[in-house]
Amino acid sequence: MKSTGEISGRIVTPRGIIDGTVSFKDGHIVAVSGNPAADNGLASTGLTLVPGFIDLHNHGGLGGAFPTGTVEQARRAAQFHRSQGATILLASLVSAPPEELIKQVEVLKELCAEGLLFGIHLEGPFINACRCGAQNPDFIYPGNPEDFGQIIGAAAGWIKSITIAPETPNLVALLELCVQHGIIVSFGHTDADFETTTHAISQATALGLKVTATHLFNAMPPLHHRAPGAAGAMLAAARNGEAFVELVADGVHLSDGTVDFARSERAFFVSDAIEAAGMPDGNYILGVLEVEVQGGVARLKNGGAIAGGTSTIAQQFRRHVARGMTLCDATQLSSTTASRVLGLRQHAIEVNAPLNIVALDSQGQVAAVYVKEI
Structure with missing residues (x-):
């Protein structure tokens, strides 16, 4: 260029x-x-x-998987998303034994140092197995600050975000590690109620942490008018300026109407893409779990849960502009708000x-x- x-x-x-x-x-x-x-x-x-797209939750693409791939496979995935306009990208891992997470962050930090990745997002393992989604419940376990500290050390400063269930034990100790290392805390994969989630958000914000919701509505209790749950707590926190919320706005994870309902200046698009992004329908892997993609929709072969996405941020941008969203609003959702989450000062034209x-x-x-x- x-x-x-x-x-x-x-x-x-x-x-x-x-x-x-x-x-x-x-x-x-x-x-x-x-x-x-x-x-x-x-x-x-x-x-x-438009300003370069930002994707803060991405597991791979073009046959390359960030949770398990080699340096070259991860590079292929990152380059694919870069070619599709995601100029700032976090590589998302899934729950795994700590020694495997340490091994993989050492792979990915090479691409971070090159500038191809902005950093790494740990999606687990300190989440709730009953809301595991497309993660292996065998690798999910209670909050362990020692393990988290070892993973942080191995990543040499490149862990930018971690998904934690608000109800996990040792939450405060995990949050304090996030403070020490400048890590965004993202609440998700949770069965917590409104009160538990609200308390966790308050604990995080009291420590000065940036708070997000991992793929809002997905892998958390459904929003109910008498039991708003984690989703309601995250939306309330966003309204109060205490949190940001991820939306997988691909028409699969969330209906277009749900995206309209959840839109705000503190919401942003993520792809949750897996290695199948940019690839034809077929069989793929997320972590250690087998995934089948039919009609562009990725589901676990065993159980049928949605298993990440196959879209790009560019496709989500295009989808919602075609629905009538303004360019300014689509830009805010695909770039501007996420730049605020990362603390970027000049991500604009x-x-x-x-x-x-x-x-x-x-x-x-x-x-x-x-x-x-x-």
Whole structure:
């Protein structure tokens, strides 16, 4: 990719939509010029330019699996999602014995150091086996600060997020490790009620932690008007500015109506993609469990639970813009809010920001990705 040049089209900026040109030099944006334009969907001709997509929950793609793959397999997965516009990506693991998690974070930290991955997300093992979803319940166990500390040490600073059940033992000790190492705590895979989840969120925020919900509504009790459960607690916390919530907005994990219901300035899209993303229907693996993909929907062969996703953030962006969502709202959900979760100061198409742009054609397909190389 050229480090100096310019690109024109309909541009989503922090101050609204313009038709214009972005100029960049040495990997930074040096000028953004143009005239105001309507926020009425993708450009009918030419390109639409949006900030690079951010995916904070991703298990792989194009046949490469972050939980079990080699460096080269993980690199293939990361490069696939980069080609589809996810310029900032966390590699998600699943519950496994601590020695296996240590082994895999040592694999992935090489790609983190290269700048291909932004970091690592541990989805377990300190979750609730009764809400295991597509994770092996044999590898799920109560919160163990010693094990967590060893995994953190092996990752050499690249653990950015961990999914924990609010009801797991030793929660405060786990949260304190998150504070020490700058790790986001994401509550999920839980059977906790509203009160337990709310208390856990309060404990985390009192320590100054960033809090998210792991794939809201999935792997937690259904929302009920007399028992709002973990999902209700996370939505209430988001409304109060105490948490952010992940939405797998692919039409499989959540209906489009549920996405509309849960949308806010503190919600963001994630793919929950597995190695089947970008691949045809067939048989795949998530962790150690066999997965079958039919019609683009991944389910465990044994039991039929949804087993991660096959979409990309770009596909979710395209899906919801096609439904009538504005470009600004779709950008917030696919990029801007997640950048706040990560604490990124300049993840936007504006002067002085690092070059980080996805160009979409009139059908919403990724035409080009412009990103400052590390």
